[in-house]
Amino acid sequence: MRPGNAGANTAADHVALLDQALAQIPDAHRHGTPVLIRADSAGSAKAFLAHIRALRERGIHTFFSVGYPVTEPVRRAIRALPEHVWHPALEQDGALRASAEVAELTGLVDLTGYPDGTRIIVRRERPHPGAQLSLFDQDEGMRHQVFLTDSPVAGSGSIQHLEVRHRAHARVEDHIRCGKTTGFGRFPSRHFAINQVWLELSLTAVDLLAWTRTLLLDGELATAEPKKLRYRLLHAAARITRGARRLRLRIATTWPWRHELTAAFSRLVALPRPAT
Numbered sequence: 001m002r003p004g005n006a007g008a009n010t011a012a013d014h015v016a017l018l019d020q021a022l023a024q025i026p027d028a029h030r031h032g033t034p035v036l037i038r039a040d041s042a043g044s045a046k047a048f049l050a051h052i053r054a055l056r057e058r059g060i061h062t063f064f065s066v067g068y069p070v071t072e073p074v075r076r077a078i079r080a081l082p083e084h085v086w087h088p089a090l091e092q093d094g095a096l097r098a099s100a101e102v103a104e105l106t107g108l109v110d111l112t113g114y115p116d117g118t119r120i121i122v123r124r125e126r127p128h129p130g131a132q133l134s135l136f137d138q139d140e141g142m143r144h145q146v147f148l149t150d151s152p153v154a155g156s157g158s159i160q161h162l163e164v165r166h167r168a169h170a171r172v173e174d175h176i177r178c179g180k181t182t183g184f185g186r187f188p189s190r191h192f193a194i195n196q197v198w199l200e201l202s203l204t205a206v207d208l209l210a211w212t213r214t215l216l217l218d219g220e221l222a223t224a225e226p227k228k229l230r231y232r233l234l235h236a237a238a239r240i241t242r243g244a245r246r247l248r249l250r251i252a253t254t255w256p257w258r259h260e261l262t263a264a265f266s267r268l269v270a271l272p273r274p275a276t
Contacts, residue, residue, distance in 0.1 A: 011047035014039070018051070022060065024207070026274075034061045038166060041067035044148055046113045053115040053150065065149040065166040068120060074146055075136050077108035078122055089123055090164045099126035102163045105146070115150055121159050122146045123167075179206050181226050215271065216264040221257075232257045233264070 043066040055062045089100035105120040124142040183202030187195040237252035251258045
């Protein structure tokens with residue numbers, strides 16, 4: 001836990017959190033699979049992005065896609081864009097997103113101090129009724145969101161693909177909501193130290209559920225939220241028996257999700273043991 005007055009864009013905190021997250025990934029995947037780090041504008045600190053770039057020198061293939069504040073230089077660059085450089089934005093399934101467009105601002109905004117190859121991209125969209133808009137957005141009649149990325153132009157680096165990929169980071173709010181139902185939404189004490197331990201245990205539960213969904217479950221349970229997993233699997237009617245030097249889990253034959261639970265245990269047993 002951090003103090004209540006901790007800054008949202010403190011690079012050192014972001015670096016520590018990222019390193020802890022990467023340490024949880026099995027070594028073969030951490031060094032062999034591209035890793036995209038996404039964040040809102042609080043993650044756009046130069047020191048944090050420099051750390052992400054430096055990880056490549058340690059064999060971790062990291063890229064970033066982080067929000068960027070709509071500052072006055074950014075607003076001037078947006079106003080300077082000709083209409084023909086705007087391209088239709090995409091939905092997650094590749095369909096065109098209604099009333100939304102994207103454009104590249106790279107070269108129009110000073111990115112001195114950011115890692116080489118950093119690009120800056122903007123999306124504009126007709127605001128939905130009731131949306132909170134800045135004075136700039138009200139004047140333009142469009143809502144603008146900007147982000148930075150170091151993904152290259154080659155391959156799948158088109159601004160449309162990069163923008164829809166960045167927008168998917170909003171799902172982090174879903175994980176926070178699920179985390180609250182797993183324990184850290186209700187701290188048990190007035191004392192900081194007790195709540196700190198409670199938070200660590202809650203986060204451990206969040207991790208265990210995430211790995212369970214990823215490695216052991218399929219179908220709708222692979223994306224199920226904690227409440228559904230708690231009801232269908234974790235609260236299953238079963239009992240543990242011992243005999244012939246073996247431990248057995250006997251699941252009630254009337255339990256509707258007994259096959260899913262059995263399959264999960266079978267996958268768990270089949271997982272390779274980590275190297276010691």
